Amino acid sequence: MPAPLTAQQIALYMSKRRAGSRQEVAAAAAGISVSSAHRIDAGRLQPKAAKPRTRRRPDPLAEVWEPLLLPLLERHPALTPTTLLEHLQEQKPDQDWSSVKRTLQRRVQQWKALHGPAPEVMFPLAYQPGEIGFCDFTRVKRVAITLRGQPFPHLLFHYRLAWSGWAYGQIVHGGESFVALSEGLQNALAACGGVPRELRTDRLSAASRNRDGSYALDITPRYQALCAHYGLSPSRNNRGVAHENGIVEGPNGHVKRRLEQKLILRGSCDFEEPAEYGELLAEVFSALNAPRQRRYEQELEHLAPLPAFRFADYERLTVRVRSTSTIEVRQVIYSVPPTLIGRQVTVRLHHDRLVVFLGSGWVCQLPRAYGAAGEKRAWCIDLEHLIDGLRAKPRALLHCRYQRHLFPDQRWWEFWQQLLAGGERDGAARLMAEALYVAVRVASFELVLAFLEQAQRRQSLSLSALQQRFRVPPRCPSLPDPVIPQHLLASYDHLVPAAALTGGGSGPAAAAQTTQAGAVSQPLAAAGRAG
Template sequence: MIHGGESFVALSEGLQNALAACGGVTRELRTDRLSAASRNRDGSYALDITPRYQALCAHYGLTPSRNNRGVAHENGIVEAPHGHVKRRLEQKLLLRGSCDFDEPAEYGELLAEVFSALNAPRQRRYEQELEHLMGLPAFRFADYELLTARVRSTSTIEVRQVIYSVPPTLIGRQVTVRLHHDRLIVYLGSDWVCQLPRAYGTGSHGPRAWCIDLEHLIDGLRAKPRALLHCRYQRHLFPDQHWWNFWQRLLASGDRDAAARLMVEALYVAVRVASFALVLAFLQQAQQRQTLTLSHLQQRFRVPPRRTALPDPVIPQHLLASYDHLLPGAPLSSCGSGAAAAAQTAQAGAVPQPLAAARSAG
């Protein structure tokens, strides 16, 4: 299952998964003229192959080959079964009654069922081929791209014109991103930080898509709830259409600032305290009864109000005369002595520190 086209990353991961499933490596790897493997220029194929694809084949001891330009039927033994797979998959989707899936893994299970039925008659020939496979290398080839990104003040990074949210502890730091065809893995130095689903979009100007995890942003948003009104990715902060519709009704009620404070607190409760379904049911019922307030929400879920800023500490200023005894040759009496000096120090709030003792000779 490929996300975002036939990239080299997708080719590398799919090929290595297939070889691992077979438990061995063939001696030749036959492809069409896909751009992830070759530049498709006239001339020698050895010079036309991309360096990354050449390194992948060398890692597994594969001899790469491809069909000639404009002679697609040379790969007919592959293209014909591929057509059968697409027709069987289409029939499965018709019997299912829908092409919509909640999770990619659910679609992957359907594909595995189709391939299993298609490969069943070929099991004997497959077992015969296993005897001639070469052994797998000890390690997989890299099936990702390495990128670096700077975390913005909004706790987001931009990768291939897509905005992703990351934990706020990374703000201002440079992170390393392993870009797979279906996910991103973020590292700070050599430490794993988080894994994000990869998003794709269409658009030539500005970000193509957004991938926002509310858990990354909710604490900062709670500190400044009015930011919800002007957030560029406002729509992506809400878990589903029901929450978005409720937010639109709140905005239409009049006070936008109060609506923002209430909605941000509700999202905070849903992320940190209860579930999204439970909080939304409470909001809808309270709105129907006309009892929906910020304090009512906090009391219902026992959420303490947002902490206010701590008062500035009061630090008493000491007297500058207390530094006089540090000057070479200055008499100790310059800053006072006895009870008067102690009273002066106590009044200034300074704590006298002992001087380092001189190193003894010998």
């Protein structure tokens, strides 16, 4: 018995016939007999309309849908099927309603589609080349980035051109500050090579005060000055409407997913320096920009040129160096060279560093530190600044407030604890202060610690052994004997008028000749008294 004709065969046959093929040719192309082709042409083999599917079992919600559940949905359309199911179990506990969960979900979904409130309508937007750029901060949450094994809390700054999709990103230390916004935006514009007409952000506190009313009056003066410097027209999204910045909000996820994949291929999320992490992030954005290169080059022609110089991407502070050779900035204590004690210095505060100036002269650059949540104060101590003072006062190591921050890593700290537990605390302090001095000024931390651990195992650890091993210079080197050459007294003749020199011989020149002619010269003190 031949198989029944399928709808596809009938459709193919009819298409061939409409194209002008003869009945036999169309039948052969569709894989049917000529007699079947006759019946199709006669209209006797058209596919029948399928009958609507009828309910095959009684409605399990018939008794509760209209009297109990529907009134709740009409009053509160936001109710979910799970909430309605729990409510149903509370109202009618004599029956197990867990088996109707899927039925209830379909029923609620259908009711909301036909009778529920309409969701917000989204409109596709089109931008012109060079019209607008978007920027945003985002946090990497699904991977834990570390620096030398320590957690590295940070944000990513993301800038994106709306028309071409060209993007730029960088690491930001700390939070969404104006300093971070200023540096990130200016670096992005410099990398882009041009400036769009408008800049859109979300409701950043670094850019606006987030008060009701006119945005022009709400914008902060520093952000207004930054935008004016680059000729940008600032704008922001409405409160709580993040999708208005979808040009950059959506790609935030793309960037972080690509970053995660890069880290998987790398095999580690730990980095030696932030710069190494920044290089990996630059590779991510380079790969994202590669397919958009042609549109970016087209949009570049519509961007305004960059200004001749950058806007200040730092905050200027004036502080006085304490007697502890430290300064306090944003509740963080930083060590500085002790020669600055008592001086008033200017600090340029960036999001990732501090640059210290004395007057107009550069002094040093310090990495910026941020205190952990709940900490009243944090410390950023550079042993290079304090090691000479610590060597002179080794017992200060016992009770220093930032004692833990004087040690370079956990191994040094654990060795210090072993020394304290071993007995004499003053001797331990002198030994550790000298060891830190040797590590900073003479050798390296790794080499000195290896010697200390080895000497401790041999029970030969002492201050003298450390000094002999690394040939440490004494604290107060002996001063060499001064050599003071005696000058000729005739060198004073140019101070005396020429007439006096040619006189009767009683002037200074004569005295000088007498002094030089003597067999034994008198001491200077005696010569002074003789005058």
